[in-house]
Amino acid sequence: MKLLDARRDYYRRIAREEGYRSRSAYKLKELNDSYRIIGSEFFVLDLGCAPGGWIQVAVEIVGGSGKVMGIDSSYVEEVDRAHIIRDNIEDESIVGKIFSYFGEKVDAVICDLSPKISGNWSVDHAKQIALNYAAIKIMDNVLIHKGNALFKVFDGEYSNEFRDFVKKKFIKVQLRKPKASRKPSSELYFICLGYKS
Secondary structure, X not given: OHHHHHHHOHHHHHHHXXXXXXXHHHHHHHHHHHHOOOOOOXXXXXXXXXXXXXXXXXXXXXXOOOEEXXXXXXXXXXXXXXXXXXXXXXXXXXXXXXXXXXOOOEEEEEEOOXXXXXXXXXXXXXXXXXXXXXXXXXXXXXXXXXXXXXXXXXXXXXXXXXXXXXXXXXXXEEEEOOOOOOOOOOEEEXXXXXXXX
């Protein structure tokens, strides 16, 4: 049992040691190493950015000439070289706020969105997919042609419908479960490359 617990907490431990706010930082690192969702000098929008692990990784990747903006309905402590706002992604004014920071369209939209978990799996899954559709509405306004996106999805009855929806918008869509995800977790990640709009 102790060995199992040690394995389970490996990414949490190294996140603390390396200064990341969450184990999810390693999910983004792994996916980006494989697919280059984010690159040097990219403008990156992080939707559902709390507690900030993905923002930390994105800032490292884009370097000094890139820009990173994070949005979450929860408070997120500042990250050097990133702009973080507390806001609701379903608010129609959000697109204007994104453009006021970047001044132009972004190269990548990354989404690690999660609803407040109720414990009712069907409800939580439906809410999480609904958040991703809200993120798509923002993405359609702010992502450049041939830009990239990343979406976390709680796997369930609406996952295939969401996959089919994003497949119409991107040249290539891949499904992955990173090593840093817990094995019992239902979360999957859609890597979306080459926005068609």
